[in-house]
Amino acid sequence: MxxxxxxxxxxxxxxxxxxxxxxxxxxxxxxxxxxxxxxxxxxxxxxxxxxxxxxxxxxxxxxxxxxxxxxxxxxxxxxxxxxxxxxxxxxxxxxxxxxxxxxxxxxxxxxxxxxxxxxxxxxxxxxxxxxxxxxxxxxxxxxxxxxxxxxxxxxxxxxxxxxxxxxxxxxxxxxxxxxxxxxxxxxxxxxxxxxxxxxxxxxxxxxxxxxxxxxxxxxxxxxxxxxxxxxxxxxxxxxxxxxxxxxxxxxxxxxxxSGGVSEIEQRNHEKAASIYEAIDQSNGFYTGHAERNSRSNMNITFNLATEELNKKFLALAKERGFVGLNGHRSVGGCRASIYNAVPLEACLALCDLMKEFQKKN
Missing domain, CATH: 3.40.640.10 (Type I PLP-dependent aspartate aminotransferase-like (Major domain))
Structure with missing residues (x-):
């Protein structure tokens, strides 16, 4: 399987x-x-x-x-x-x-x-x-x-x-x-x-x-x-x-x-909004790199409070089948790239993982 x-x-x-x-x-x-x-x-x-x-x-x-x-x-x-x-x-x-x-x-x-x-x-x-x-x-x-x-x-x-x-x-x-x-x-x-x-x-x-x-x-x-x-x-x-x-x-x-660009734009907004909501409602457990009025709907960058927590979260994500979440060295932390082909289900699964990790840590 x-x-x-x-x-x-x-x-x-x-x-x-x-x-x-x-x-x-x-x-x-x-x-x-x-x-x-x-x-x-x-x-x-x-x-x-x-x-x-x-x-x-x-x-x-x-x-x-x-x-x-x-x-x-x-x-x-x-x-x-x-x-x-x-x-x-x-x-x-x-x-x-x-x-x-x-x-x-x-x-x-x-x-x-x-x-x-x-x-x-x-x-x-x-x-x-x-x-x-x-x-x-x-x-x-x-x-x-x-x-x-x-x-x-x-x-x-x-x-x-x-x-x-x-x-x-x-x-x-x-x-x-x-x-x-x-x-x-x-x-x-x-x-x-x-x-x-x-x-x-x-x-x-x-x-x-x-x-x-x-x-x-x-x-x-x-x-x-x-x-x-x-x-x-x-x-x-x-x-x-x-x-x-x-x-x-x-x-x-x-x-x-799939409905053209207007339909994919709505999907992309929904995908990004779900992850940004997980960041914004974490009471600072996750912090986004970008200012709110400049946030990307394609690449969501965020950090945890310490490098140790970043590594721990990324290790758990890898274990659960999440690929490519490591942030670039210029920013560190995590990055979720949610281009057109990434389904909403993947974004919601990431949100669930973020909430679970926060609760346990």
């Missing part, structure tokens, strides 16, 4: 069970071809259909307008940290970053190798416990773009809304909360996301870019790092991560059949 596992890994993370079952069923013989999709040419009609279906589903689920383009890239969000300034930061301009955690720091660092940068706002002084209000950002007319990280996996903070009247292009790393809630994509000139949290397995990165941001084709960029290379080839310039894109398509189908 298979032991019940509650997967709270921060990434790669839980995938929907129906998606895994579909992949298992089709693994050896895709579309009666006698082959696995992994064995097929990326130039074949069979794979091309999968590729285009994934794009179409993204457009439908996110309400992406016709003047945006979808790219499937490799290198994770980390490579985007370099590609973005290479393609969009010109001499005489500066790239402006809102620092809300480790990943925005990494994005800024890569941009400094390419051109002039600045920091619009930062919550580093508080060890990233909050998201700076847009009204406090330092912006200038020569900003090539403004870069944000919409959700911070390590610190458990998340933008609760986005500015809609910026004069410079807004670019968002949404690796850990894309498709977890409804957004107005027209507030952004670019959104990018590694797949391994809400979109599918690791290996593919989605970039959604407004055409006017791509209007200036810069020269002297290495071929594979130029967005136009992938744009002109429908992300098929070289061999893409075909199986990851297939799995991405399957996750998008699952999301559509």
């Amino acid at each position: 298979v032991k019940t596992i509650y997967n709270f890994n921060a990434g790669p993370s839980a995938l929907p069970k129906p998606v895994l079952e579909k992949a298992q069923k089709e693994f050896l013989n895709f579309k009666d071809s006698g082959m696995s999709l992994m064995e097929m040419s990326h130039r074949s009609k069979v794979y091309e259909d999968v590729h285009n279906e994934a794009q179409s589903l993204l457009k439908e689920l996110m309400g992406i307008p016709e003047d945006y383009r979808i790219l499937f890239l490799q290198g994770g969000a980390s490579l985007q940290f370099s590609m973005i300034p290479m393609n969009f930061l010109s001499s005489g301009q500066r790239a402006n970053y809102v620092l809300t955690g480790a990943w925005s720091e990494k994005a800024l660092k890569e941009a400094t190798f390419i051109g002039e940068t600045t920091v619009a706002a930062s919550s580093k002084g508080s060890n990233y416990t909050f998201i700076p209000e847009a009204s406090t950002w330092s912006l200038q007319p020569n900003d090539a773009y403004i870069h944000i990280t919409s959700n911070n996996t390590i610190f458990g903070t998340q933008f609760q809304g986005f500015p809609d009247s910026l004069k410079s292009p807004l670019i968002a790393d949404m690796s850990s909360d894309i498709l977890s809630r409804e957004i107005n994509i027209e507030n952004f000139s670019m959104i990018y996301a590694g797949a391994q949290k809400n979109l599918g397995p690791s290996g593919v990165t989605v970039a959604i870019i407004k055409e006017d941001l791509l209007s200036d084709k810069k020269e002297n960029i290495p071929t594979m790092l130029n967005y136009h290379t992938h744009l002109e080839a429908n992300s098929l310039f070289n061999t893409p991560p075909t199986y990851s894109i297939y799995m991405l398509r399957n996750v998008l189908e699952w999301l559509k059949h």
